[in-house]
Amino acid sequence: MPLVTTTEMFKKAYEGGYAIGAFNVNNMEIVQAITEAANELRSPIILQCSAGARKYAKHAYLVHLVQAALEDTDIPIALHLDHGADFEICKSCIDGGFTSVMYDGSALPYEENIKIAKQVAEYAHDKGVVVEAELGTLAGIEDDVVVEHGAESYTQPEQVEDFVTRTGVDSLAIAIGTSHGAYKFKPGQKPQLRFDILDEVSKRLPGFPIVLHGASSVLPKYVDIINANGGKMEDAIGIPEDMLRQAARSAVCKINIDSDLRLGLTAGIREHMMAHPDHFDPRQYLTDGRAYVKEVVAHKIKTVLGSEGKA
Ligand code: G3H
Ligand code: 13P
Ligand code: ZN
Numbered sequence: 001m002p003l004v005t006t007t008e009m010f011k012k013a014y015e016g017g018y019a020i021g022a023f024n025v026n027n028m029e030i031v032q033a034i035t036e037a038a039n040e041l042r043s044p045i046i047l048q049c050s051a052g053a054r055k056y057a058k059h060a061y062l063v064h065l066v067q068a069a070l071e072d073t074d075i076p077i078a079l080h081l082d083h084g085a086d087f088e089i090c091k092s093c094i095d096g097g098f099t100s101v102m103y104d105g106s107a108l109p110y111e112e113n114i115k116i117a118k119q120v121a122e123y124a125h126d127k128g129v130v131v132e133a134e135l136g137t138l139a140g141i142e143d144d145v146v147v148e149h150g151a152e153s154y155t156q157p158e159q160v161e162d163f164v165t166r167t168g169v170d171s172l173a174i175a176i177g178t179s180h181g182a183y184k185f186k187p188g189q190k191p192q193l194r195f196d197i198l199d200e201v202s203k204r205l206p207g208f209p210i211v212l213h214g215a216s217s218v219l220p221k222y223v224d225i226i227n228a229n230g231g232k233m234e235d236a237i238g239i240p241e242d243m244l245r246q247a248a249r250s251a252v253c254k255i256n257i258d259s260d261l262r263l264g265l266t267a268g269i270r271e272h273m274m275a276h277p278d279h280f281d282p283r284q285y286l287t288d289g290r291a292y293v294k295e296v297v298a299h300k301i302k303t304v305l306g307s308e309g310k311a
Contacts, residue, residue, distance in 0.1 A: 018306030033293035140180025
């Protein structure tokens with residue numbers, strides 16, 4: 001099956017009370033792990049690439065890795081640009097084979113965000129590509145942009161109808177307390193999400209797909225393996241899985257996961273290297289890293305997303 005857009009995926013997810021996992025990909029092992037897990041559980045998936053991934057792996061390698069995944073399975077797969085910072089990067093991915101792009105103007109003044117999101121949506125729609133935009137800012141780090149905890153801002157529900165109508169975007173990422181990276185909450189802080197904002201947004205945009213970024217749970221199993229094998233991660237706290245499941249049952253149709261994949265890969269590699277200090281064949285330690293990434297993705301599909309059997 002060729003790459004699909006997210007239109008059909010989101011429609012079914014909205015109606016079915018589940019969400020599609022959007023998993024960040026940076027190399028072959030990660031693409032393989034996600035695809036194999038999703039294939040076995042018959043789940044649709046979004047494979048997404050950040051600007052950092054394109055810089056690391058190069059656009060053509062990523063597109064061809066995803067093409068290879070399509071040959072390996074018949075589940076629906078969308079290829080998405082994560083956090084496109086300007087029109088040019090969105091255009092480059094639209095022209096370069098992606099079926100979905102995010103234009104992230106969330107840090108810009110409202111009118112500026114609208115202006116560029118609209119420009120991206122017009123260009124994308126002309127080529128059959130869909131667009132995600134964002135209102136509100138998340139704390140954490142993505143690429144070179146660092147938003148300190150405390151400097152984030154929740155989405156203002158009273159802006160969403162105006163934003164979506166004037167831009168013509170196909171989905172909207174909102175800020176309700178999730179954040180990027182492994183350190184989402186401070187030690188002793190109770191993880192909380194603003195479901196009241198999500199409810200208000202969904203009331204104002206009936207049937208419209210909502211996206212959650214920064215939605216890794218920072219699974220303790222992999223943090224513990226990392227720390228038991230020479231790593232040093234302290235007080236890594238993520239989004240509780242029951243809250244994500246609750247979000248997936250509502251208007252949230254896309255849940256972004258990167259940090260949990262990074263933890264799985266690192267845990268597998270560290271565990272392997274500590275057990276076999278004499279190994280230096282990447283195929284050996286990457287096999288173990290890949291196996292944990294696959295385990296993470298399977299866990300997400302079953303526990304958080306609810307997308308098993310929906311392919
Ligand atoms: O939201 C950000 C993603 O985790 C991608 O991270 O920009 O370091 O590739 P990256
Ligand atoms: P995490 O850092 O919580 O995995 O979020 C990833 C993300 O939002 C990618 O856009
Ligand atoms: Zn993100």
